[in-house]
Amino acid sequence: MKEPQAFGQALQAKLEKFQAFKKPIQLGSIDFSSRLLLAPMAGICNLPYRLLMEDLGAGGTVSELISCHGINYGNQRTLEMLKIDPLEKNVGIQLFGEDAEAMARAAVVAETYGPKFLDINMGCPVNKVVSKGGGSALMKEIKNLAPLFEKVRSQIKIPLSIKIRTGWDASTLNAGEIIKIAKESGIEWVAIHGRTRTQQYTGLADWNFIENLNEIKKLPLIGNGDLHHPYGVSERLQNTQCDALMIARGALRNPFIFIESLDPSYANQKRSIFTGNDYWEVIQRLYFYVTETFPEERTSLVQLRKLIVWFAAGFPHAAAFRSQIFTCQVLSDTMKITEDYFKSLGDSQKFINYDEVFMSSGHG
Numbered sequence: 001m002k003e004p005q006a007f008g009q010a011l012q013a014k015l016e017k018f019q020a021f022k023k024p025i026q027l028g029s030i031d032f033s034s035r036l037l038l039a040p041m042a043g044i045c046n047l048p049y050r051l052l053m054e055d056l057g058a059g060g061t062v063s064e065l066i067s068c069h070g071i072n073y074g075n076q077r078t079l080e081m082l083k084i085d086p087l088e089k090n091v092g093i094q095l096f097g098e099d100a101e102a103m104a105r106a107a108v109v110a111e112t113y114g115p116k117f118l119d120i121n122m123g124c125p126v127n128k129v130v131s132k133g134g135g136s137a138l139m140k141e142i143k144n145l146a147p148l149f150e151k152v153r154s155q156i157k158i159p160l161s162i163k164i165r166t167g168w169d170a171s172t173l174n175a176g177e178i179i180k181i182a183k184e185s186g187i188e189w190v191a192i193h194g195r196t197r198t199q200q201y202t203g204l205a206d207w208n209f210i211e212n213l214n215e216i217k218k219l220p221l222i223g224n225g226d227l228h229h230p231y232g233v234s235e236r237l238q239n240t241q242c243d244a245l246m247i248a249r250g251a252l253r254n255p256f257i258f259i260e261s262l263d264p265s266y267a268n269q270k271r272s273i274f275t276g277n278d279y280w281e282v283i284q285r286l287y288f289y290v291t292e293t294f295p296e297e298r299t300s301l302v303q304l305r306k307l308i309v310w311f312a313a314g315f316p317h318a319a320a321f322r323s324q325i326f327t328c329q330v331l332s333d334t335m336k337i338t339e340d341y342f343k344s345l346g347d348s349q350k351f352i353n354y355d356e357v358f359m360s361s362g363h364g
């Protein structure tokens with residue numbers, strides 16, 4: 001797609017304020033532009049959203065989980081999900097499945113779409129995936145892992161990574177063992193969500209567990225879980241032994257989290273410099289990416305609406321705005337309502353209630 005229109009001067013100046021804090025890192029053989037990466041999210045981390053998050057400072061991104069069987073059957077919708085835009089810089093494709101042969105065949109196809117790396121989903125807790133032996137069920141049968149990793153590894157040229165949980169349940173916290181197998185099988189780095197499969201999204205991510213894994217330090221490690229606000233991310237970034245951190249849900253309500261977390265003195269203020277006008281600019285860019293990606297108006301509307309509503313979270317009258325936008329079925333009208341709302345916010349501050357449970361389900 002063509003380059004989007006540049007952000008206005010005011011927003012650009014704010015974004016640049018954080019540039020000096022952005023430090024590139026290398027994981028395995030890949031360079032990422034920051035230690036803060038966007039975590040994969042099904043139904044969310046599609047091409048437009050990934051592009052936007054990279055524009056707003058994510059050091060790298062990962063697609064939503066994509067079925068190896070869907071790829072192998074040539075399912076059109078699945079193949080659409082593999083698409084990457086040349087504007088995307090550091091993007092990986094995540095595959096899920098349970099069978100080494102099928103995963104390897106799908107990996108060959110996925111590689112032709114031009115990602116920088118491929119990732120294997122080993123964290124999805126959803127029954128539909130787990131009951132077939134995929135997602136976090138892969139962590140249960142660790143004897144099958146070396147053959148799976150080696151088979152996929154042998155069929156592709158780009159780096160291969162995995163995303164795991166701490167274990168299946170509290171009595172089988174086998175992430176350390178899996179990391180050892182991964183290293184011996186040619187995996188280049190590991191992302192870990194600090195919960196077990198049984199926990200799904202309940203309780204808190206176990207950061208002690210994640211930090212202790214760094215002591216065995218077999219492979220570069222990306223820590224993930226409950227990094228929802230800039231001050232929490234900033235603190236973790238300063239103290240963690242992890243090479244990088246991944247943020248999922250935090251980026252939905254605060255798309256600026258990747259940069260706001262980089263400057264500790266700023267992050268600790270707990271107040272954002274980004275106004276309703278800045279959000280409106282970001283939404284216009286998202287609109288450009290979404291409509292360039294999805295020619296069908298209905299698809300664009302559905303994709304945009306959910307993200308716009310999350311971006312509004314914490315601003316005054318967000319609930320009324322949400323009801324208004326969800327009753328509108330026309331894309332141009334939706335954008336007009338959105339423009340009016342965000343422009344009306346003036347200098348209002350966004351206050352997100354982080355104690356409230358937010359999105360307690362997902363595929364990893």
Ligand SMILES: Cc1cc2nc3c(=O)[nH]c(=O)nc-3n(C[C@H](O)[C@H](O)[C@H](O)COP(=O)(O)O)c2cc1C
Binds near residue numbers: 246
């Ligand atoms: C809606 C949603 C969809 C998700 N989809 C995926 C996925 O496709 N693949 C994956 O590995 N993890 C997936 N996850 C898990 C996240 O990547 C992340 O591990 C988890 O949300 C914890 O991080 P957070 O506290 O920053 O949200 C998903 C999470 C959510 C909330």
